Amino acid sequence: MLNGKRIVILGAGFGGLASANILRKNLSLNHQITVIDKKDYFLMGFVNLWILNGDRRFEESKISLNNLKNRGISFIHDEIIEINPIKGYIKTSNQKYEYDYLIIALGAEYAPERVEGFVTNRGYNLYDVHQILDIRNEILKLEQGRIVICITNFPYKCPPAPYEASLLINDILIKNNTRNNIDIDIYAPSPTPLPVADQKVNKDVNDLLEKNHICFHPLHKIKSVSNRKSLEFEFNSEKTVHVDYNILIIIPPHRSPSIVNNSGLIKNGQNWIDVDKFTLKTKYENVFAIGDVTEIKVDKNISIPKAGIFAEGQAKVVCEQILNDIRNQSSNPRFDGKGFCFMEIGNKKAGFINTDFYNFGGPLTILEPPSEESYRKKIDFEKNRLNDWLG
Ligand SMILES: Cc1cc2nc3c(=O)[nH]c(=O)nc-3n(C[C@H](O)[C@H](O)[C@H](O)COP(=O)(O)OP(=O)(O)OC[C@H]3O[C@@H](n4cnc5c(N)ncnc54)[C@H](O)[C@@H]3O)c2cc1C
Incomplete structure (x- = not known):
């Protein structure tokens, strides 16, 4: 361990796995890289949607984090209970x-x-992989009625995911010959489907939903779920609206992990770790935070979305700083606010969303129309990362 450094990475998700692998590829083995996670497997978030449409199963999609050990990265399967x-x-x-x-x-x-x-009346959480097969089975059993997808709050991971889910459900119902008897409704507290994106992208998303007879209800903030399969919303902060449903699927409220709340890393009045928007440094020396656990404000209304692609981009910048420090080199790595994601629509097609949140004239988002090529890119997106990180 002569002059070897100890680099500890908390969390083996998108950001943690990208970081561990970049560092390991660039550092000799006398530097120790330790990754800690309470889960012992990695699964990409969008696999939930593939389980929903019947293309995948949970068991065949998760990859053991013990594979890190074959790469010279120490993996500790344990719960973190204190950060000091x-x-x-x-x-x-x-x-x-x-x-x-x-x-x-x-x-x-x-x-x-x-x-x-919500919990007592057994709604479904789209983001809990263990509930997805039940959602699928309920959808297949339903003969008529209404499926409600409800965005409960902002921010949430992968802003297009609820719309992808609605389009995939549309596809499932068409194949099941029940689409004509079942409504699909999306409720959100925002005025547009994707408040992080510009008007043109929102129009494209609205058009896509409309074309598929999926009804988007803006400015609806959920208040409660009753045991009579009815939802209560506050509409536009002034009026109460009641909606009946047969299947309720929510995008749940998100919060930072409780362990982070007690660490002094979150400023008073904020909900996520505050970092420098270019370097991802926290206020503590040699302590960085990346990905969904951070909030990076781009302007008054927009923050960097919670998505794996940004966690990965931030990991690269943080690792370069650590490598520079260890090697006594200097360069000026900066997170560039760029990313992309896919918007799957069923029938093996996906739209492609390209974003530049630090664009000089304001955040930029472009949605390329759905294509089979973008769907194939999405398949490769998972394959390449699993191979690079855990293969
Ligand atoms: C349905 C769905 C679709 C998505 N689609 C996309 C997409 O198309 N493109 C995209 O870029 N992103 C997508 N995402 C979002 C993406 O999954 C997340 O933004 C990304 O995983 C964030 O990476 P992260 O490293 O910040 O956190 P995570 O990947 O969530 O990793 C955090 C890790 O920390 C661990 N952890 C937390 N607390 C503790 C503790 N106390 N002790 C030990 N371990 C702990 C967790 O077990 C977890 O493994 C999607 C998400 C969902 C749910």
Whole structure:
């Protein structure tokens, strides 16, 4: 361990896995890279949608994090219970770890219990992979009625995901010959489907939904779920609206992991870790935070979306800074706010959304029309990363 550094990475999701692998490829083995996660597998978020449309199963899609060990990365399967950036250590249920560099990539947690009546009345959470097969089975069983997809709050991961889900459900119902008897309605508290995107993209998304007879209801903030399969919304902050449903699927409220709340890394009055928008540095020396656990404001209304592609881009910038520091080199790596994502629409087609959030004239978003090529790109997106990180 002569001159070897200890780099500890909290979380083995998008940001954590990208970081660990970049560092390992660029550092000799006398530098220790440790990744800690309470889960022992990795699964890409959008696999939920592939389980929903019947293309995938959970068991065949998850990859063991023990594969990290074959790459010279130490993987600790344990729950992190304390982060102490002042004294420079973290604790898990079983051990204490000191570090020279710390990367916090703990993602976001879900808080469905914040929606009154949701848990007791057994709505479904689109973001919980363990509920997706039940959602699919319920959809296949339904002969008539209404499926409601409800965005409960902002921010949430992968802004296009609820719309992708609605289009995939549309596809399932068409194949099941029940589409004519079942309405699909999306409710959101925002005035447009994708408030992070510009007018043109929102028009394109609205058109796509309309073409598929999916009804988008803006400015609806969910208040409660009743045991009579009815939802109560506050519409436009002034009026109460009641909606009946047969199947309720929510995008739950998100919150930062509780362990982060007690670490001093979140400023008073904020909900996520505050970092420099270019370097991802926190206020503590050699402590970085990336991905969903951060909030990076681009302007008054827009923050960098919670999406794996940004966690990965930020990982690259953080790793370059750590490598520079260890090697006594200097360069000026900066997160560029660029990313992309896919918007699957069923029938093996996907739209492609390209974004530049630090664009000089204001955030830029472009939606390319759905194509089979973009769908293939989405398949490769998963394949290439699993191979690079855990293959
Ligand atoms: C349905 C759906 C579709 C999506 N589609 C896309 C897409 O097309 N493109 C895209 O870029 N993104 C997509 N996303 C979003 C993407 O999955 C997340 O934004 C991304 O995973 C964030 O990466 P991260 O590293 O910040 O956190 P995560 O990947 O969530 O990783 C955080 C890790 O920290 C661990 N952890 C948390 N707390 C503790 C603790 N106390 N102790 C130990 N471990 C802990 C968790 O177990 C987890 O493994 C999608 C998400 C969903 C749900």
